[in-house]
Amino acid sequence: MDKVLMKGNEAFGRAAIEAGCKYFFGYPITPQSELPEYLSRELPKIGGVFLQAESEISAINMVYGAAGSGARVMTSSSSPGIALKQEGITYAAGAELPCVIINVMRGGPGLGSIQASQSDYFMATRGGGNGDYRTPVFAPSSVQEAVDMIIEAFDVADKYRTPVVVLADGMIGQMMEPVEFNNANKKDIPSKDWATVGTKGKRKPNVINSLYLAPEALEEHCINLDKKFKKIEENEVQYEMYKTEDAEFVFVAYGTTSRIVKTTIENLREEGIKVGLIRPKVLWPFPFEAFKQIPNAKNILTVEMSTGQMVDDVKIAVEGKLPVYFYGRTGGMTPSPIEISNKVKEIIGYNICAGGAE
CATH class of the missing domain: 3.40.50.920 (Rossmann fold)
Structure with missing residues (x-):
């Protein structure tokens, strides 16, 4: 496939579509606003859904719902917006829901600036929300690498039933580079027999939840999550x-x-x-x-x-x-x-x- 010159944020959006993502929930914030703008135009063309939520908190909870139905779903934001999403991300991690979260970092703390930064490393790699959990974190150094990593991120998310973060500084989101989309969606999206898609009277309902009132049950759940994180540590180093x-x-x-x-x-x-x-x-x-x-x-x-x-x-x-x-x-x-x-x-x-x- 021939290369095409694209701004990073728009290339991120196309990569998500190529990976089979049909649902995006987000809220505009620089320096990533071109990404939702691109998806607002392109997702309806493939029968997908773009929804600008009333806030970042609403957006991540919509992601939770779509991921629970087994759909490939994504959200994106920049540093303070991702901070607002942390509660929803820990809920998704606790409920083992695959989704992709793109953070196009800006200077901080607080509202900071719209210039490129890498000051969200702690937030991304240490979880950011409450509880014992981790999320895989891809760190592209070019627009092409970001495209490839976003496609891979959806596969990793489904493989381990986990949120996956793609951490790109604002410069990568704003620069224009030639990219190609030759790695797109070569594998079928795996079946998700855990998803909440209705029983059709053929099985017991699936329950998606991160609430365990009995401490013994919660400990068992956390231990199982930890086993999963150890597998990620063994297999996903790059x-x-x-x-x-x-x-x-x-x-x-x-x-x-x-x-x-x-x-x-x-x-x-x-x-x-x-x-x-x-x-x-x-x-x-x-x-x-x-x-x-x-x-x-x-x-x-x-x-x-x-x-x-x-x-x-x-x-x-x-x-x-x-x-x-x-x-x-x-x-x-x-x-x-x-x-x-x-x-x-x-x-x-x-x-x-x-x-x-x-």
Whole structure:
């Protein structure tokens, strides 16, 4: 299939349709508003339903209902809107309802700004709502990767009966890149014998619920959920190793920031500094195993568009065996290759003015 030039948010919408999503419930908020705008135009063409709810809270509860009927359903928002959806997301996780949630991140906290950010890492990877639960979190670094991940997210959601988050910073939602849709919906949507679609007098009614008044019953349910999350940790880790074979200095970055870091790597290698990158493509489960594949590394630098969130997982991954440093810009500011390079040189004791090691 030929590539087509699309804005990220619109490509996200088309990817959802290609994955078999026919229902979307959401509420406009920048920098993701083009996504629901696109789906409001395109879903009716395929017999689907687009509904702009009166609030983000209403939208996620509509998702709960549609997911309970076995439909492929999605919602999207940006940071403060996703925060409002957290109660509904934990309900869906507790009731084991598959759905896809796209967060096109903006600067925060509070209303913040409409500029790109990565300050929702904690909210996405630590659950965000109440109780013992986790959600798989995809982290694309390009529009094409976002398209592929959204399609995959629906499959993962159905496979494990869980909400799945696609975490894209605002820059990916707003940029235009050529994309193709050649991975679309090649697998049949699985049958969902647990869904509430009516009994037709042939079976007992299905019950979708996250309320367990007896503590013994709730504990059993939570243990079963935990077993599922452990399977996700075993099977759904994804990451990229970029020029790490001989790297003595290793970056960790995701999303748009990882693209900036790759430029930094090329610049530093021209100066003879051996650097590489671990890029988590899925933030939860986190790719702890990747950190066992950097035998020459002496230092780790986590780069984020935040004041430091993923850096906590990086510290867990290295188990104190390597020093872990952090560089970040926040509030909608983006780190530059020169800033990152200077941070590296500061760490390794490189004399920037003289152009060599002290």
